[in-house]
Amino acid sequence: MFSQTAEYALRAMACLALHADERVSSGLLAETTQVPQDYLAKVLQLLAKASLIEGRRGVGGGYQIARSPSEVRLLEVIEAVEPLKRIDSCPLGLKSHGANLCPLHRKMDEAAQAVIEIFDDSTLADVLTTGASTPLCDNGGGGRASLTVDRS
């Protein structure tokens, strides 16, 4: 239901949130998130444009999350790459409908609202703290070792 771009953006932000205090190279990011480097570069560009991450080039360069993971809502991440739109007026432009949606478009808007609320109510920190498993990791830790992708 979500685009690959949204999925990749969330993976990248989860990885950077797990390493909130350090810069992560694009190579490590690509490996950990399993996103092709070219594709990842475009996603990172959008995330930087939305001021969610900061990038630095050159030796020791890489990407770092711009705010605390507890201050980044999942909705912000998704909207940085793919706006989730409510339906605020008749998509057919029917004059008598206007902002008074017909029941069909009200139902579609209800679904959009439900999704927006779910992601607006959660921060990156909320989806990292867990007893069982951590995003992208094959063990429960948040350190660099835990970012190793199991290729077995």
Added chain:
Amino acid sequence: MFSQTAEYALRAMACLALHADERVSSGLLAETTQVPQDYLAKVLQLLAKASLIEGRRGVGGGYQIARSPSEVRLLEVIEAVEPLKRIDSCPLGLKSHGANLCPLHRKMDEAAQAVIEIFDDSTLADVLTTGASTPLCDNGGGGRASLTVDRS
């Protein structure tokens, strides 16, 4: 959030549901739903493949809804053109995650589930019966006259 194809499929089904007892020509369908004819033809093909509509060629031909609008769930219409997938295993294929999703993917699955439930709980009939406005129409009726699109 939904693809144009899903939106178009719902429009087409709403139109056919409003004319459940008759055959509607592809020309009238295209005009009423404001969908380009070529695009609409592909959508109708998918809806017919899912046994939601029946088409007949030639003089007097056209499309007709295959079941009562009260027996067609909106989810069926969307899934005919664009499956709404739950996340049932780790999208990264991480071995230790498997069906035990990490909190990030559990959250994404929660959103998918919310949308699926909303559309699974509604039938075409539910979104046609209304006091205010009817899908595709500029007046409250369900007759052919009501399918006139206001171009003013």
